[in-house]
Amino acid sequence: MLIKIKCPKCETEGSLSLVESSYQGPYRCWKCRELFTIKTLNDELKSCKPLSQEEFDRQQEIEVLKAKFKQH
Numbered sequence: 001m002l003i004k005i006k007c008p009k010c011e012t013e014g015s016l017s018l019v020e021s022s023y024q025g026p027y028r029c030w031k032c033r034e035l036f037t038i039k040t041l042n043d044e045l046k047s048c049k050p051l052s053q054e055e056f057d058r059q060q061e062i063e064v065l066k067a068k069f070k071q072h
């Protein structure tokens with residue numbers, strides 16, 4: 001599933017592939033490199049909030065851990 005995300009900062013449309021229709025996690029605009037926390041529900045973008053680099057790193061760590069956990 002590929003969800004389209006419009007960057008609130010530069011209005012560039014990007015996309016993110018999702019395993020599940022509901023997702024909450026980090027997203028980085030490919031054009032302006034701005035970081036956001038996005039939330040999707042039933043393949044629809046529900047929220048997109050600015051995110052600090054520190055918080056982005058923390059959230060990515062969580063995603064990595066979750067992926068690892070699913071494999072085992």
Ligand SMILES: [Zn+2]
Binds near residue numbers: 012
């Ligand atoms: Zn952008």
